[in-house]
Amino acid sequence: MPVPVPTIVCGRCGTPFIGTAVCGNCGHPTATSRPLDTGAWRAQLRPAERGRVLGAAVADTLCLVVPTAAFAVATALGGWHAWAVVLVCLVILGLLVALGLWCLRGWGRFAGGALLGLRTLDGLTGLAPDRFVTPDRLLVADARNGADPLVIAV
DSSP, X not given: OOOOOOEEEOTTTOOEESSOSBOTTTOOBGGGXXXXXXXXXXXXXXXXXXXXXXXXXXXXXXXXXXXXXXXXXXXXXXXXXXXXXXXXXXXXXXXXXXXXXHHHHHHSOOHHHHHHTEEEEETTTSSOOOSOOOGGGEEEEEXXXXXXXXXXXX
């Protein structure tokens, strides 16, 4: 039985390549890529249960809505004009969404994923999604008990 040979996988599009400075498919620099044995990585990956994924989505939503709603109530009771409250709430919500996307890009998790021990990954590269990825390419993995897919030795 042949032993799988690790290849270099592009950190952006997941295209395997050998010995080039940039990916031949998307032009992404290879310095941000890592050696990846796809078969071994997938064998160690534990997909998360649907209930825990839903719980993380609820926790993430609460992290966005609760501060915005608290600010809206506090300012409305404080006598702010209604349009000012709406505009500032939209800015707060936008900043929190940007923070969540930044955390997802960098670490593959936001508050709900960290709370429940989940990690969101790009299904092609095994890395945190560093750009917009279609939902069918995303994987949500169980990262509890030393099974974090971003720290599995390849």
